[in-house]
């Protein structure tokens with residue numbers, strides 16, 4: 001039966017798009033955010049790029065393309081204007097042997113020309129408005145989005161009540177109703193809960209076993225010059241450079257995993273990360289690098305939330321204590337497992353949350369409302385939020401066959 005009420009915890013792109021997907025189906029959603037504003041943590045960069053990174057026909061690539069198409073359709077449907085969502089196009093350059101081989105392979109996969117197209121260096125230069133030194137894969141519909149405006153637009157739905165400055169500290173289940181407690185003494189009840197609070201997803205007693213990693217990243221903002229203003233679209237090498245938006249380019253992003261480096265665990269702006277972003281700029285275009293080199297006017301650092309296999313964690317949770325006390329057989333049926341009925345997760349969107357989170361929100365809403373899933377269940381199964389727990393218990397096969405079957 002479709003739930004009447006839901007609480008969604010965390011108002012980044014994952015929480016806002018989940019709230020929207022449920023609200024569209026008539027569920028009354030209360031969206032809780034600990035900060036004063038929505039999209040204040042990982043989802044709070046000045047602009048976010050929307051594009052897929054494709055490779056051979058593997059599952060990650062199929063998922064990335066489906067997610068990209070879904071975000072494109074969703075963002076278009078929200079009537080955002082060109083200062084909020086701008087499909088300026090994007091070039092992925094074959095800037096080294098490996099990347100050139102990758103983009104050539106993708107180009108042979110018979111994608112429609114309005115999805116992607118292989119361009120020679122001369123064609124890429126003529127489209128981009130600046131000199132491009134390599135052949136490139138062109139995504140005509142890709143672009144950038146203003147994250148705060150997007151999240152605001154998603155939460156303006158009449159079935160969504162947004163409560164900011166509400167830090168959820170505890171979740172309990174009483175018969176079939178969930179109770180949600182915040183540290184400002186608010187208690188809410190709901191039929192279902194979706195946890196969408198990224199790196200803090202492990203904070204609840206029901207979610208302690210969830211394994212994610214926080215990965216620091218920094219973008220740099222550069223004031224545009226007469227030369228750089230000619231850039232018409234986003235250009236990617238091992239990072240990305242946006243065209244000038246409100247007089248500034250955004251270049252990024254760093255990916256810091258070295259635990260011995262203080263920069264990895266702190267969010268103050270780091271000069272070495274600015275340097276690393278400038279190095280990316282150099283790979284993209286020497287002339288733009290020379291033109292923009294001294295123009296850093298700001299930056300922003302936050303933590304991504306990732307998993308070791310880079311797929312997000314999306315779906316209903318199993319009760320880990322009950323599972324461990326009575327381990328199931330590797331051939332157990334989904335219905336026989338100890339599910340926490342009504343407790344869901346939508347986290348770990350890594351470096352591409354604006355592409356992956358909206359599709360995962362739709363997937364979750366279909367699952368919750370008993371609709372046909374928007375992607376093949378084998379693909380959805382790669383996001384199963386219980387996969388690491390099952391693998392850890394030696395139930396690798398069950399994690400696989402369970403796929404997206406639920407109770």
Ligand SMILES: Cc1cc2nc3c(=O)[nH]c(=O)nc-3n(C[C@H](O)[C@H](O)[C@H](O)COP(=O)(O)OP(=O)(O)OC[C@H]3O[C@@H](n4cnc5c(N)ncnc54)[C@H](O)[C@@H]3O)c2cc1C
Nearest residue numbers: 010012013014034041042043049168197217351352353354
């Ligand atoms: C430098 C950098 C550049 C990036 N560039 C891009 C890009 O160009 N394109 C792209 O697609 N992706 C990009 N990403 C990745 C993208 O930003 C993330 O994947 C995405 O923002 C994750 O969204 P989220 O909603 O899962 O997490 P978040 O945005 O972090 O949202 C989680 C929310 O939960 C709230 N919260 C936490 N605990 C609680 C609690 N107990 N109670 C209430 N609220 C709580 C937090 O305050 C926060 O608002 C980038 C990431 C970084 C770091």
